[in-house]
Amino acid sequence: MKKKYSILLLATLSIVTFIALIPTISAKSSNLSDSQFELKPLPYAYDALEPYIDKETMMLHHDKHEKAYLDNLNKAISKYPELYKIGIEGMLKDLNSVPEDIRETVKNNAGGVYNHEFFWSIMSPEQNQTPAGDLLKAINKDFQSFDNFKAKFKEAALGRFGSGWAFLVKDKDGKLSIISTANQDSPISQGLTPILGIDVWEHAYYLKYQNRRGDYIDNWWNVVNWKQAENNYSDKK
Ligand SMILES: [Fe+2]
Incomplete structure (x- = not known):
């Protein structure tokens, strides 16, 4: 009987400990997802701007060139993880707040990511629009x-x-x-x-x-x- 209570007590303690740990596990997961900038998909198909901008150019431009800027940026700021919270736009708006040893790299590569995301957004498959x-x-x-x-x-x-x-x-x-x-x-x-x-x-x-x-x-x-x-x-x- 005593052994049965001990097992019950142990099981209860395990459940309580697990429940107590859930916030820590979740926080860790969200920290993980905050620890890298991710490549956003192109907002339209690679061939959507044909015939003016060809599919192959768009594939290389987005998947290789923008990706390279993103990878270089993640690598550069991995030793200053607090910069992830400031974000790409925040860093570019205040480059002097970026540590000097990575400032030039951030300027080039955060700039590369920001400018390309902007560039994708300023083109559209809805062709021949006019300003108004x-x-x-x-x-x-x-x-x-x-x-x-x-x-x-x-x-x-x-x-x-x-x-x-x-x-x-x-x-x-x-x-x-x-x-x-x-x-x-x-x-x-x-x-x-x-x-x-x-x-x-x-x-x-x-x-x-x-x-x-x-x-x-x-x-x-x-x-x-x-x-x-x-x-x-x-x-x-
Ligand atoms: Fe480019």
Whole structure:
């Protein structure tokens, strides 16, 4: 009889201990999922931007190039896990808060991830959209006309020597301007809000357009997601 009670007591204690441990186990699991930035899937099919941007370019661009930035970023900040909580956008907005020994790596690779996620979002399978609403009014105001804006944007994208980006950005006062950044430098590190942007690294166009960056830029207008650009301008997600 005594032995039966002992077994019962032991079993009860085990259950109580297990229940007490559940929060610890869950917390550990959620810490694990917070300990790596993960590659977000492309928001549409790889061939959705055909014929202007080909499937193979999109596969390599997303699965290999963006993934490499992500892997390098995870590797660099593995020794400063508190940075995971600050997040990619947070780090890029305040690069001086990133430890100096990894600051350049974070700038390049967090920038690589941020800029590419932005780039995917600013293109759409719903092709041949046109700008409208407040964004179009602001473009006409700050660039005189939409055609003039397109010409200036192309000039910036073509004029970027080597690898980089051209962006339409908004400053704190809501004024639009066109900038070009080198490598993976992101407008948000300069306190600017990107409205739309084009990747002019050769990996973005070489398979289809070879050295003809101008043709790539001309064709890219057909897949611009003007609805998303309008949301970016209005600060809607
Ligand atoms: Fe790229």
